[in-house]
Amino acid sequence: MQTFDVVVVSDFSGPAARRFEIMTLFFLASWLEFGGNTRELPLHIVCIGEPPESVLTLGERCGARFSTHTPLLFGGFANKLRGFEVSRETDHILLLDSDMLILSDISELPTALGSDCMAAAAANSRGRQMHWREIHKSLGLTYPKDNLIPLNLELDTFKCAKYRDCNRNELAPYYNGGIVYAPWESRLGDVWREHLMRISEIDPDCVSNQPSLATAIHELQLAGVQFRLLPDEYHGRWQHISTGTVPSRDIKLFHTIRFGRRRSPSDTAEQDIKNYRIYTLKELCKLRAHRSLAGRMAHYMTMHVEIRDWFRIFKLMQLLNDKYVHELE
Ligand SMILES: [Mn+2]
Numbered sequence: 001m002q003t004f005d006v007v008v009v010s011d012f013s014g015p016a017a018r019r020f021e022i023m024t025l026f027f028l029a030s031w032l033e034f035g036g037n038t039r040e041l042p043l044h045i046v047c048i049g050e051p052p053e054s055v056l057t058l059g060e061r062c063g064a065r066f067s068t069h070t071p072l073l074f075g076g077f078a079n080k081l082r083g084f085e086v087s088r089e090t091d092h093i094l095l096l097d098s099d100m101l102i103l104s105d106i107s108e109l110p111t112a113l114g115s116d117c118m119a120a121a122a123a124n125s126r127g128r129q130m131h132w133r134e135i136h137k138s139l140g141l142t143y144p145k146d147n148l149i150p151l152n153l154e155l156d157t158f159k160c161a162k163y164r165d166c167n168r169n170e171l172a173p174y175y176n177g178g179i180v181y182a183p184w185e186s187r188l189g190d191v192w193r194e195h196l197m198r199i200s201e202i203d204p205d206c207v208s209n210q211p212s213l214a215t216a217i218h219e220l221q222l223a224g225v226q227f228r229l230l231p232d233e234y235h236g237r238w239q240h241i242s243t244g245t246v247p248s249r250d251i252k253l254f255h256t257i258r259f260g261r262r263r264s265p266s267d268t269a270e271q272d273i274k275n276y277r278i279y280t281l282k283e284l285c286k287l288r289a290h291r292s293l294a295g296r297m298a299h300y301m302t303m304h305v306e307i308r309d310w311f312r313i314f315k316l317m318q319l320l321n322d323k324y325v326h327e328l329e
Contacts, residue, residue, distance in 0.1 A: 002110040004092035004181070006043045007083040008100075013049025013071060019260040021052050022269055022329070023098040026259070026317065028058040029324035034316075036105035039063075044086040048079050054328035077209045078196060080177065084189025091185070097178040101254045103316065109181065109234060117226035118182040118217060120175035121235040123210055124151050126163055127174035131203045135211060136218075138202050139195060144218055148173040148229075155243045158289035175217065177210045178255050179235050186225045192216040241309050242284040248309050256317075269325045273317050280310055 010020040043064045048071050072078045083095045136143050152160040182188040195212035221227050236251030259276045288299040
């Protein structure tokens with residue numbers, strides 16, 4: 001088995017500390033419950049600020065390596081780049097968002113990719129069109145010739161309504177920052193950080209680390225580092241479940257976007273799961289909103305299979321809560 005460092009960055013210093021605590025607890029619980037051979041891999045929890053007791057307790061059960069850091073630059077989305085500062089134990093890094101769940105063994109990822117390379121998945125939506133060419137120019141990069149269709153456009157969800165008729169040749173590669181795999185040797189972390197700083201100067205309104213991830217991958221590709229798209233099973237998102245494209249049983253890593261956003265500070269993990277359920281089922285209903293009436297009707301009449309699959313996900317989350325999270329929160 002080719003091993004790799006699994007790295008998660010959680011911000012316990014800012015206003016979202018409580019949310020990061022819940023997300024990290026669920027991630028660690030999923031590691032223990034569904035990880036299989038994954039549990040043999042070195043797991044690093046990179047903490048911005050001091051980690052709460054609950055995370056330390058569950059992290060210890062996972063054999064996780066903890067490190068504490070200050071926020072990077074302006075904090076927020078820049079903090080993720082601290083993930084590249086861990087003491088590496090293997091030749092590769094898998095950098096994951098805290099809102100990921102392991103649904104089955106991911107240790108075969110290097111085999112699934114086939115060769116030594118960087119890997120990421122298409123972003124949900126398209127990049128910052130207005131500034132995109134300008135950004136490449138000021139980084140001294142040619143505008144990429146390749147295209148990559150964002151997930152919302154590929155699966156034709158309501159979130160692509162504004163650009164579903166766009167010129168697909170214009171969609172330069174743009175990746176989701178929630179899961180990134182790379183050889184340590186590629187120095188992706190350094191190039192990404194450098195680009196993040198430079199883009200924040202050119203485009204101060206940019207509120208994401210994804211533009212800099214895309215340009216960093218592009219620069220490294222030009223320097224000869226191989227890149228591959230992650231297989232869908234390694235980055236399942238709500239769009240996959242709601243369109244029935246990738247059934248939950250096939251998903252190894254699931255990105256629970258929006259999970260843990262609280263309405264009230266007194267909310268519990270139980271309530272978090274309920275909120276997530278309401279949110280995802282609402283999105284499922286809206287899925288075909290930009291289609292014709294007939295197309296929408298067909299969607300409403302057949303979506304019960306996808307609803308059932310969502311309930312499988314909610315059940316897994318409930319199990320993780322009952323078995324690991326509840327007693328710690
Ligand atoms: Mn995320």
